[in-house]
Amino acid sequence: MPREPRYDILFEPVPIGPVTTRNRFYQVPHCNGMGHVYPRGEARQRGLKAEGGWGVVSTQEVEIHPSSEWSPYIEGRLWDDGDARRLALMADAVHAHGSLAAIEITHNGHASGNLYSRLPAMGVSAMMIDGYEPAQAYAMDKRDIANVRRWHRKAALRARDIGFDIVYVYAGHDLALPFHFISRRRNRRTDQYGGSLENRVRFVRELLQDTQEAVGDKCAVALRFAVDELAGEDGIRAAHEGREVVEMLAELPDLWDVNLSDWSNDSMSARFAGEGFQEPYTAFVKRVTGKPVVGVGRFTSPDAMVSQITRGVLDLIGAARPSIADPFLPAKIESGRLEDIRECIGCNICVSGDMTGRPIRCTQNPTMGEEHRRDWHPEKIAPAAQPSAILIVGGGPAGLEAAMSLGRRGHRVTLAEAGPELGGRVLCESRLPGLATWKRVVDYRIAQLHKLPAVQTFTHSRLDAGQIPQFARELGAAHIVVATGAEWERSGIGRTHRAPVGADGSVRVISPDQVMADSNPNRNPNGGDNETAPAARGRVVIYDDDHYYMASVIAEKLAAAPEVDSVAVVTPAADVAAWTHNTLEQAHIERRLHGLGVTLIEKHRLARVSEGRLELRHTGSRCARAIAADTLVMVTARRPLDALYWQLDAGPGPVSEALAAAGVQSLARIGDCLAPATIAAAVYEGHRFAREFGEAANPDAGPFKREYVEV
Ligand code: ADP
Ligand code: SF4
Numbered sequence: 001m002p003r004e005p006r007y008d009i010l011f012e013p014v015p016i017g018p019v020t021t022r023n024r025f026y027q028v029p030h031c032n033g034m035g036h037v038y039p040r041g042e043a044r045q046r047g048l049k050a051e052g053g054w055g056v057v058s059t060q061e062v063e064i065h066p067s068s069e070w071s072p073y074i075e076g077r078l079w080d081d082g083d084a085r086r087l088a089l090m091a092d093a094v095h096a097h098g099s100l101a102a103i104e105i106t107h108n109g110h111a112s113g114n115l116y117s118r119l120p121a122m123g124v125s126a127m128m129i130d131g132y133e134p135a136q137a138y139a140m141d142k143r144d145i146a147n148v149r150r151w152h153r154k155a156a157l158r159a160r161d162i163g164f165d166i167v168y169v170y171a172g173h174d175l176a177l178p179f180h181f182i183s184r185r186r187n188r189r190t191d192q193y194g195g196s197l198e199n200r201v202r203f204v205r206e207l208l209q210d211t212q213e214a215v216g217d218k219c220a221v222a223l224r225f226a227v228d229e230l231a232g233e234d235g236i237r238a239a240h241e242g243r244e245v246v247e248m249l250a251e252l253p254d255l256w257d258v259n260l261s262d263w264s265n266d267s268m269s270a271r272f273a274g275e276g277f278q279e280p281y282t283a284f285v286k287r288v289t290g291k292p293v294v295g296v297g298r299f300t301s302p303d304a305m306v307s308q309i310t311r312g313v314l315d316l317i318g319a320a321r322p323s324i325a326d327p328f329l330p331a332k333i334e335s336g337r338l339e340d341i342r343e344c345i346g347c348n349i350c351v352s353g354d355m356t357g358r359p360i361r362c363t364q365n366p367t368m369g370e371e372h373r374r375d376w377h378p379e380k381i382a383p384a385a386q387p388s389a390i391l392i393v394g395g396g397p398a399g400l401e402a403a404m405s406l407g408r409r410g411h412r413v414t415l416a417e418a419g420p421e422l423g424g425r426v427l428c429e430s431r432l433p434g435l436a437t438w439k440r441v442v443d444y445r446i447a448q449l450h451k452l453p454a455v456q457t458f459t460h461s462r463l464d465a466g467q468i469p470q471f472a473r474e475l476g477a478a479h480i481v482v483a484t485g486a487e488w489e490r491s492g493i494g495r496t497h498r499a500p501v502g503a504d505g506s507v508r509v510i511s512p513d514q515v516m517a518d519s520n521p522n523r524n525p526n527g528g529d530n531e532t533a534p535a536a537r538g539r540v541v542i543y544d545d546d547h548y549y550m551a552s553v554i555a556e557k558l559a560a561a562p563e564v565d566s567v568a569v570v571t572p573a574a575d576v577a578a579w580t581h582n583t584l585e586q587a588h589i590e591r592r593l594h595g596l597g598v599t600l601i602e603k604h605r606l607a608r609v610s611e612g613r614l615e616l617r618h619t620g621s622r623c624a625r626a627i628a629a630d631t632l633v634m635v636t637a638r639r640p641l642d643a644l645y646w647q648l649d650a651g652p653g654p655v656s657e658a659l660a661a662a663g664v665q666s667l668a669r670i671g672d673c674l675a676p677a678t679i680a681a682a683v684y685e686g687h688r689f690a691r692e693f694g695e696a697a698n699p700d701a702g703p704f705k706r707e708y709v710e711v
Contacts, residue, residue, distance in 0.1 A: 001336035007302050009309055011334060014055075014316060016292055017220030017254025019165045021055035021100050021316070024309065025330040026294045028257060029058040029104040029168065029224070030320035031354035032369070036063075036077035038359060038707045039086035044372035046101075047093025049323055052378070053330025056166065056316070057094045058102035062087070064155040065148070066117035068107040068177070072357045078105060078155045088162035095163060102166035102222065105155040107148050109177035110137030110186075124180040125188040145193070145203065148177065153210045160215040166255065167215055169207045172224035174262045178204045179226065182245060185234055197241055201248055208252045216254075223253035226261030228281040236261070238281040243288070250289040257294045257318065258282045263351075264584035266296070267321065270346025271434035271549075272588045275304055283313050294318040300325075300343040302333045324350050325364040327378050342444050345437045348583035349680045355582040363680040364441060366401065366687035373704040376691065384409040384694055391416065391477040393463050393644065396424020397679050398671025399483035400445040401686030406693060407452035414475050415455065418462035422446055424485050425672070426679060428516045433556040435549075441679060465647035469662035479666045480659065481689065482645040486638040486672035488512045494545035494636030496572045496605045503609035508631045510536060515554050515633055537563040538630025541614055543606050544571040547579045548678075551635040552589045558633075559596040568599035568627065572619050576600050601627075638676035645669040 003011070011023045027049050034042040042059075049057045062076030063069055077083045087103070094101040110123030111130045121129045122144055123137035140148070156167045171178035180186040181203040187194050193202050204223070211221045227242035229235030236242045246256070260266045260278055268277060276297040286293045294316035299305050308314045322329055325344035332340050342364045353360040353369065362368035367376040387410045392399045395417030403415040421427055423442035430439035449455050463471060472480060488511035492501030503509055515536060540558050544551030551569055558564045569576050576593065580586045593600060604616040604625070613626040648667050650656045655667045670689050671682040 003334045003336050007333055010305055014292055019100055019220050023055040024316045025054045026056040026316040026318050027054040027058055027323045028296055028318040028320055029060055031060040032360040033074050033353040033358050035060060035075045037074045039089055040707055041372040043089035043093040046090050048371055049327045050094045050097035050099035052328035054099060054323055056100045056102055059104055061104055061106045064105050064107055065151040067119045068112040069114045069117045070112055071116035078158055084158045084162050091163035100165040103159045103164040104168040104170050106170040107177045108175050109180050111175035124186050149206060149210055152207055153214045156211045156215045160219050166220045166222050167211055168222045168224055169211055170224050171204055172226050172259055197244055201245055220254040222255040222257050224257040227258050229261045230265045243284055246285055246288045255292050256285055256289055258285050259296055267351055267584055269348045269585050270437040279313055286312055292316060298344055298346055324362050324368055339447050343440045345440050351584055352582035361680055366684040381405060381408050384411055387411050388479055389475055389477045390479045391472055391475060392481045392483055394483035394485055395422035396485050397426055397441055398682040398686040401683045402481055402689050403455055404445050404448050405687050405690030407455035413455040415457040416461040416463050417459045420459050432553040465644055469658040472664050473662040478664060480664055482669040482673055483671045484641045484644055484673045486640050486676040489637045489639055490634050492634055492636055496545050501606055506612045507609050507629050510633055512550055512554055512635055536631040538565050539628055540564050540567050540631045541629040542569045542633040542635060544569055544576060545636040547573055549580060552577045554633055555593055555598045559598055570601045570604050572605040574602055640673045640676060642673045
């Protein structure tokens with residue numbers, strides 16, 4: 001299908017200094033946890049973005065010298081010619097599809113711990129380094145400044161020589177040294193690099209001039225600059241110094257890449273910001289400079305993109321997360337296949353890869369991070385050598401993804417779901433405050449299933465072990481996949497308690513499933529522990545031993561419930577929703593809960609429930625305290641709903657005798673009913689099952705290609 005003419009503007013070429021991008025789709029620098037450790041993975045992933053139509057594809061941060069080194073986080077590295085050879089793989093992969101390759105070289109000053117290189121950190125001023133490492137940075141003297149300029153220049157030359165088309169000067173977050181120079185909060189210098197804004201901008205200006213002079217004849221020089229830190233008077237503000245910096249340097253770079261700092265503001269999750277949320281801060285830039293401007297805002301809608309351009313907000317549509325969720329987003333707009341776009345849900349699971357020092361993953365796109373090592377293409381999947389008939393029980397993210405991907409491989413699939421709608425946990429969680437975009441996980445897959453005539457879905461179809469042999473025989477299904485999900489524990493069993501917490505029945509104890517029951521169209525499909533749904537009321541305490549988002553969204557929901565008098569969250573961790581540090585949400589969550597009047601009690605474990613009170617113990621001192629409660633919501637472990645699997649597995653053979661008699665050859669369980677985890681993990685497991693189904697594999701061999709260090 002041809003693209004709709006109203007999107008033509010997105011496919012116009014745009015000159016950027018001495019180079020020209022073929023369209024306006026610009027994958028801005030984003031971390032992927034591959035970089036210098038997995039250079040082939042890096043190259044393949046970025047190459048696929050180019051194949052998917054991104055006119056510019058950027059690296060992540062690329063360290064230019066061991067004096068600014070980011071271990072254990074995995075970023076790019078360009079210290080020497082060996083690094084250059086590895087990075088060249090990426091530039092080549094991007095060029096192979098006619099796109100421009102951009103590189104974000106950086107020195108991060110006192111933001112780097114140098115844990116691997118063990119060099120002392122240096123910074124714009126003497127100060128403690130970021131994070132909790134017991135170390136301080138020394139203030140850079142003139143020789144240090146000259147050194148960083150020389151290393152930056154050398155890195156730019158190496159980048160040019162291996163084919164990069166756009167070279168960055170990076171002042172886009174509070175972790176980049178050039179940004180530290182600009183920041184009044186960081187820069188306490190009294191020489192010509194400190195004091196007035198003109199002085200504080202000097203270092204950035206010099207880096208821009210150095211880079212222009214070194215590579216500007218061949219490469220475009222981009223400046224990534226955070227125009228606002230959302231930190232009030234303490235920080236850079238778009239209406240004040242942010243604007244003045246852009247005015248001072250207006251025509252110096254070939255491209256302005258503008259954003260918000262810090263990263264948790266720049267990559268706000270959908271819970272805290274919608275599509276295009278940066279526009280109020282960045283819109284002024286185009287009025288100040290004649291150079292092209294790229295900006296981000298989790299753009300997934302082509303109409304929103306067109307609007308950015310026609311209203312003169314941006315020239316180029318920047319994207320990190322939308323390009324992760326769908327590397328082929330531009331190609332799909334170009335070919336008029338809008339319904340095929342896998343829209344980013346704004347969950348920030350992708351960010352958690354980098355934050356925890358491992359390769360990237362994505363909730364919507366299970367192939368993300370697997371492009372090289374498993375050879376998974378986001379849009380292609382090998383047809384089955386031998387098509388089979390498969391029955392999948394359970395239509396949550398695992399079952400849906402398996403059905404879709406098995407169907408694409410040419411298998412005949414029947415998906416049976418107990419509830420009235422497909423979607424499993426995603427369906428009810430997406431009705432919690434701030435999580436509406438998560439429904440895209442279901443919507444995308446249902447739309448794709450409609451295109452697969454060999455996949456049929458049944459709702460209102462709760463199957464039990466007695467019915468399945470007969471059903472399988474009728475369908476001719478030789479393979480059964482159980483994807484029946486999990487339910488939340490109510491006993492208190494979780495990380496802190498490996499046995500139930502003692503409770504005398506004086507406080508109503510409920511689970512998240514029960515809190516969600518009013519918005520759950522698949523109410524009680526499993527007939528498990530959470531069958532009835534008593535409402536939370538009175539004084540509510542939420543016990544967060546899960547540490548991800550659930551306790552905090554339940555707190556938000558209940559804080560607005562009329563029958564609830566007060567809400568408190570108790571957690572054994574140092575922070576409520578502690579794991580959401582990895583999705584950049586923790587501080588936002590804490591602020592929101594404070595705003596709603598929710599009491600937070602950290603570092604306390606629940607010892608006992610008795611006489612209408614919760615007895616708590618401090619995790620360190622073990623001091624006791626108690627709080628009165630009418631309702632206790634246990635957000636702890638989840639229990640796999642795997643009874644069906646075990647009933648079907650009964651007996652000595654690979655499947656029960658009844659199944660074998662019905663012609664069933666194999667039985668598998670996937671997703672939460674095997675090992676409860678994130679929605680991303682359930683999608684991934686559904687996908688992996690589909691890719692591996694029917695393929696001969698040596699179970700004792702490694703699961704994927706590894707990138708060995710040369711010895
Ligand atoms: P996952 O994340 O592994 O996909 P979910 O809990 O999201 O797990 O989804 C599991 C789905 O399986 C739910 O929609 C549930 O209604 C459905 N289900 C559970 N038991 C049965 C059953 N016996 N027959 C059909 N569907 C079932
Ligand atoms: Fe978007 Fe979530 Fe995928 Fe990140 S992990 S790209 S936020 S869907």
